[in-house]
Amino acid sequence: MQFPMGNAALRNVSFEIKENEFVFLVGPSGAGKTTILKLILKQLTPSAGTILVNNMEITSPDFNQTEDLRRMMGVVFQDFKILSDKNVFENIAMSLRIQSVSRSQIESEVQEALDLVGLKHKEQAFPAQMSAGELQRIAIARAIVGNRDIIVADEPTGNLDPKTSWEIMKIFKKLEGKKTILFATHNSDIVNGMRKRVFVMKEGELKKDIKKGGYDL
Amino acid sequence: MNEIFTSIKRTPYQSFASFLILFFTLFLAVFLFGMTTFFNGILSYVETKPQVTVYFESETKESAIGSIRQQLIDSGKVSNAKYTSKQEALKIYKSLNKNNPLLLEMVSADILPASLEIYAKKVSDLPEIADQLNKLTGVDEVVYQRDVIDKLLSLTTLLRRVSVLILIFLVVVVFIVLMTTTAFKIALKKEEIELLRLLGANHSYVRWPFLKEGMFFGFASGSIAFIVYYAIFFILQPFFSSYLSGIPDLEFLALGSYGLFVWPPSPLFILLSYVLTVLAGIGIGYFGNYLSTSKYIK
Numbered sequence: 154m155q156f157p158m159g160n161a162a163l164r165n166v167s168f169e170i171k172e173n174e175f176v177f178l179v180g181p182s183g184a185g186k187t188t189i190l191k192l193i194l195k196q197l198t199p200s201a202g203t204i205l206v207n208n209m210e211i212t213s214p215d216f217n218q219t220e221d222l223r224r225m226m227g228v229v230f231q232d233f234k235i236l237s238d239k240n241v242f243e244n245i246a247m248s249l250r251i252q253s254v255s256r257s258q259i260e261s262e263v264q265e266a267l268d269l270v271g272l273k274h275k276e277q278a279f280p281a282q283m284s285a286g287e288l289q290r291i292a293i294a295r296a297i298v299g300n301r302d303i304i305v306a307d308e309p310t311g312n313l314d315p316k317t318s319w320e321i322m323k324i325f326k327k328l329e330g331k332k333t334i335l336f337a338t339h340n341s342d343i344v345n346g347m348r349k350r351v352f353v354m355k356e357g358e359l360k361k362d363i364k365k366g367g368y369d370l
Numbered sequence: 371m372n373e374i375f376t377s378i379k380r381t382p383y384q385s386f387a388s389f390l391i392l393f394f395t396l397f398l399a400v401f402l403f404g405m406t407t408f409f410n411g412i413l414s415y416v417e418t419k420p421q422v423t424v425y426f427e428s429e430t431k432e433s434a435i436g437s438i439r440q441q442l443i444d445s446g447k448v449s450n451a452k453y454t455s456k457q458e459a460l461k462i463y464k465s466l467n468k469n470n471p472l473l474l475e476m477v478s479a480d481i482l483p484a485s486l487e488i489y490a491k492k493v494s495d496l497p498e499i500a501d502q503l504n505k506l507t508g509v510d511e512v513v514y515q516r517d518v519i520d521k522l523l524s525l526t527t528l529l530r531r532v533s534v535l536i537l538i539f540l541v542v543v544v545f546i547v548l549m550t551t552t553a554f555k556i557a558l559k560k561e562e563i564e565l566l567r568l569l570g571a572n573h574s575y576v577r578w579p580f581l582k583e584g585m586f587f588g589f590a591s592g593s594i595a596f597i598v599y600y601a602i603f604f605i606l607q608p609f610f611s612s613y614l615s616g617i618p619d620l621e622f623l624a625l626g627s628y629g630l631f632v633w634p635p636s637p638l639f640i641l642l643s644y645v646l647t648v649l650a651g652i653g654i655g656y657f658g659n660y661l662s663t664s665k666y667i668k
Contacts, residue, residue, distance in 0.1 A: 252570055
C-alpha cells in the first residue's frame, strides 16, 4: 500500500483471520493499523496485493459491491461517531434502516443490542446526556445490528479511562465466537489481559502473528 | 417529514433562500401561464369570427350573391361562406337593439346590406380572397380582420417566447441557488453522510433526504405561489370582469367541453393550474437537489 506521494504505508502484510476469530492489531502510532482497517472497509485501495473478505476479492478492479461489503461489517471508532441530533435508538437503528429492514425487526434488533451493551433504559436519551463509555456502547450496538458478522474496531478504548475501557472489553468478550473481530489498539493492558491472537505492526510491516499473545513491543 | 423540518431548523437562512427563489419563480410561472392561456383563448375566439365579411350594394341580386358564394367555395380556399340576407340582417339588428325602440324605428330592411361571412381555410389566403372580392361588381365593402388576428398572433407568440425565456432564466437561477444551499446542507451533514457510507448506505439512500427536501420546498412554494396568485386574481376579478365584459367564455386549448375555461377561470382550470404549478415546483426542487447531490456526494 503506497500513498500518492510515493511513501509506503504498508509492506509485506499478509494474514488470514478465520470466521468468528478475535484478533488484536497492535503497534505504535503510524504503524499502519488504521490503514489496514481502511483497506478492509474499502476506504482505500491498495497499490498492490489482494484482499479477500468472505471470499470476495475486494481489490479486484471489477469489484462493485462496496455497499454489500460494508453491510457485512460493523465499525467502532475511537471518537464514537454518534450523531448528536439523534437519540440512542435512532443512532443504532440507522445501521438497520439502510438495509431496508422492517420496523418490527428494527425494534427487536435494537432492543436486543441495547440489552447486550447494557443501555436498555436509555434508548430515548440523546448523546449530550451520556458519558464517553455510554457513547462507545451505542457505537458497539450500532456495529452489531443488521447481521454484521465482522466487527472492525479502531482504537475503541482510546478515549476512555481504564475502568470504562474494561467495561467496553466485557462487551467485546460477549461477542467472542459470534462475530469476527479485528481490534486495533495500543493499549497493552487490554491486549495482555485478553490473551487473544495478536498481529504486531511496526513501520508498515506485520512483524509478528502471535496465537495467544500479548503486547510485548 | 421530521427530518425535513429538522434540516430547515438547522439551516433557516439557506432554507428560506431556497423557498423564496422557488416561490418567485413559480408565482411568475402561474402568472405567465394564466396570461398565455388567456391570450391563446382570445386568439381562438377571434379566429372563430368571420375573417372576411363582404357587404353588397342594395341593388345586388340574391342570385348574383349566390353565384359569388359558389365561386368562393369552388376555389377550395374557403371553408365556409355564410349568407345573411337583408331580412336576416334586420332581425339581427333588432335583437341587438331590442332595448332601444328609437333605433329600431329608424331602420328597415332596405337600408341594411346583404352580406357574406367568409372563413378561409388558411389565414395566408385571406389577402387574395379579399382582393378578389374587392374587384367584383355589386360589392360595397370588404371588412377584413387579418390585422386583428395577425396582431393577436404576434402578441401571443411574443408572450410565449418571452415567458419561456424568463422561465428558463429563473429556472437556471433556482438551480444555482438550490445547488449552493444544498451544498451547504451537505457540508453540515458531512459526518452523517460519511458514517452512512461506512455502514453500507448506497448513493440513493444518502441522497434521498436531500431530494425529499427539494420536493417538499417545490410543493410548499408552488402551493403558496398558487394561493397568492389566485388571491390577488380574485380580489381584482371585479375590475377584470367590467373591463372584459364583451368577451365570452374562453376555452383552454379547445377543451371547453371538459369544463376547462380560461376566462372566467373554471374550477377545473384552477385545479389544473395548481397541479401544473406544484408539479413544476416538485420537479425543479428534485432536479436542483439531484444535481447538487451528484456533484457533492461521491
